[in-house]
Amino acid sequence: MIRRTNYCIWIIIFSFLIVEKGEAINNDTISKKENFKFSRIVFSGNGYCGVDVHLNKSLKDSTGMESTSLPIGLAPIILWKLTPQLFIESEFDFMMDHGMLSGEIGYANLCYSTNKLGTIQIGKFLSPFGIYSERYHPFWINNAPNTPLGFAHEGSSPESELGVCYKVGSKHFTYAMYASLSPKIDGGSENVKNAGKIIFHIDLREKFNKKIGLGARVGILPFKNPSIELGLSYKWMQLEVGEHYDGTAVTHTHPSGEQSKYYIGNMYAVDLTIEKILARLKGKIDIKAQVNYTDVGTNNFIKTSPSGITEIDYSYSNKSEIGFAMLSFKPILVDNYILKRSGIFVRGGTLQLPIGSLWYETTYEITAGLNYSFNWQNILKIGYQQISTAKKGYTNNILLQWAVGF
Amino acid sequence: MGCRFLNRKFVMLTICFALAFIIHSCKTKNELIIEKSGAQLWGENCGRCHNTPDPTTYTDEKWETVAMHMKVRANISSKEIVLIKEFLKSANGD
Numbered sequence: 001m002i003r004r005t006n007y008c009i010w011i012i013i014f015s016f017l018i019v020e021k022g023e024a025i026n027n028d029t030i031s032k033k034e035n036f037k038f039s040r041i042v043f044s045g046n047g048y049c050g051v052d053v054h055l056n057k058s059l060k061d062s063t064g065m066e067s068t069s070l071p072i073g074l075a076p077i078i079l080w081k082l083t084p085q086l087f088i089e090s091e092f093d094f095m096m097d098h099g100m101l102s103g104e105i106g107y108a109n110l111c112y113s114t115n116k117l118g119t120i121q122i123g124k125f126l127s128p129f130g131i132y133s134e135r136y137h138p139f140w141i142n143n144a145p146n147t148p149l150g151f152a153h154e155g156s157s158p159e160s161e162l163g164v165c166y167k168v169g170s171k172h173f174t175y176a177m178y179a180s181l182s183p184k185i186d187g188g189s190e191n192v193k194n195a196g197k198i199i200f201h202i203d204l205r206e207k208f209n210k211k212i213g214l215g216a217r218v219g220i221l222p223f224k225n226p227s228i229e230l231g232l233s234y235k236w237m238q239l240e241v242g243e244h245y246d247g248t249a250v251t252h253t254h255p256s257g258e259q260s261k262y263y264i265g266n267m268y269a270v271d272l273t274i275e276k277i278l279a280r281l282k283g284k285i286d287i288k289a290q291v292n293y294t295d296v297g298t299n300n301f302i303k304t305s306p307s308g309i310t311e312i313d314y315s316y317s318n319k320s321e322i323g324f325a326m327l328s329f330k331p332i333l334v335d336n337y338i339l340k341r342s343g344i345f346v347r348g349g350t351l352q353l354p355i356g357s358l359w360y361e362t363t364y365e366i367t368a369g370l371n372y373s374f375n376w377q378n379i380l381k382i383g384y385q386q387i388s389t390a391k392k393g394y395t396n397n398i399l400l401q402w403a404v405g406f
Numbered sequence: 407m408g409c410r411f412l413n414r415k416f417v418m419l420t421i422c423f424a425l426a427f428i429i430h431s432c433k434t435k436n437e438l439i440i441e442k443s444g445a446q447l448w449g450e451n452c453g454r455c456h457n458t459p460d461p462t463t464y465t466d467e468k469w470e471t472v473a474m475h476m477k478v479r480a481n482i483s484s485k486e487i488v489l490i491k492e493f494l495k496s497a498n499g500d
Contacts (some may be wrong), residue, residue, distance in 0.1 A: 039467040042475075081471040089475055113477065115484035126479075134479065141456045167481050174481035219481065225450045275454045284453075376457035405456075 045076040048139040050401030072096045087111040118168030125165050127158040128176035128217045129233045130269040130290040139403035143328040145381040146399050149349040149365050150322030157292050158200045174219035182213035187242040193358040196299045211238035227276045233269040238262045265296040283331035291323035316356030324349035343371045362390040377405030444493025447486050461497035469494045
């Protein structure tokens with residue numbers, strides 16, 4: 001029933017869009033006769049390398065992390081405008097951290113864009129849930145030397161989606177709506193402690209959840225110029241439980257007491273972007289913030305011994321919250337060549353995982369530092385980070401990173 | 407009965423989305439008359455997420471592609487991206 005109600009609401013929203021004709025342009029320069037042009041292929045990408053020094057050596061966590069790590073990444077991008085309406089964007093991500101090399105398609109999709117009706121993306125696209133994944137994840141864009149808590153690769157926020165996305169924008173409002181494969185719930189097959197976690201990362205090489213989820217983001221730009229944007233995002237998911245660890249089961253019970261095969265998950269996000277030149281301070285202030293709230297209802301966790309005796313049986317409310325707010329300032333209006341390319345940043349963040357789960361954690365971070373832009377896509381950053389966790393106490397890190405776009 | 411799982415947050419967000427659409431379709435005529443130049447739009451839009459790229463970064467052909475990429479990524483309106491693209495192509499010396 002919930003499914004039917006949700007679908008109805010989504011049909012209403014989509015019909016609004018069809019009625020809303022988008023932005024018709026009089027001086028439309030599109031000529032349908034144009035041929036494929038190889039000169040319209042752009043090879044770009046980004047890369048980064050850095051050093052993370054964890055100062056509290058005694059606080060090595062249980063995964064056996066080294067006290068110093070050297071994260072490196074490279075992401076070549078191919079863009080091609082095939083015709084005035086058709087466009088391909090694709091990115092391949094290579095990452096190396098703690099000596100482990102991994103690689104995957106970051107995004108690869110075909111866009112069909114018309115002036116009147118907006119853009120449709122089909123394939124793997126960056127998630128428009130909030131702003132971090134789609135707009136600020138490349139390190140040459142992020143003013144800080146690492147990712148906010150919970151937003152890292154395979155973290156607690158959707159990075160990319162596999163499905164269809166419809167986007168349309170105007171001066172004061174932007175809309176993105178998508179239907180994509182839902183994430184999975186970790187059944188605890190690899191680590192029983194993770195049973196109940198949401199796996200946003202879709203790996204097509206493994207058995208993946210084929211159930212569709214729906215999502216949308218509305219961006220509101222209230223002023224004449226786009227210096228302030230407030231975004232509201234919603235995501236509805238049908239989560240399948242992954243394979244279980246021997247003798248364990250994570251089940252979902254609706255408040256009515258019915259057992260269901262799929263968990264229904266709801267996610268909400270609020271984001272804020274402020275980018276303004278302050279003549280009095282001779283610089284540019286930049287504020288970016290996002291808060292995600294995830295609710296997957298009540299989970300039951302049961303662990304039985306090989307002889308069938310129940311060893312652990314408990315329930316918890318699978319709700320989590322992550323968020324960050326970052327303030328940066330660059331004195332771009334001063335005359336000094338070095339100073340105008342320098343900047344400072346402060347970021348606060350939080351990660352609240354479900355109370356009662358085996359993976360429960362409450363973590364806060366504060367990161368502050370300096371950066372220097374050699375050019376618009378080339379930035380060197382140094383920061384000091386303090387992370388406080390309920391379980392492990394404080395960790396202090398020194399972070400150094402150089403990031404380029406090309 | 408079937409709606410008992412619908413929580414209040416979901417309903418509120420849906421109302422927000424719907425309101426945004428309604429407000430959007432009630433644009434005043436004045437708003438449509440004020441036109442900004444491509445250069446002004448480039449200055450206002452292209453530095454919001456990253457440092458502003460210089461028009462000389464790409465040739466006309468490549469700006470076609472990159473402008474399309476940014477139109478999709480930043481959800482910039484077709485009207486504005488056409489003006490920005492024309493400005494970038496006129497100022498890159500190509």
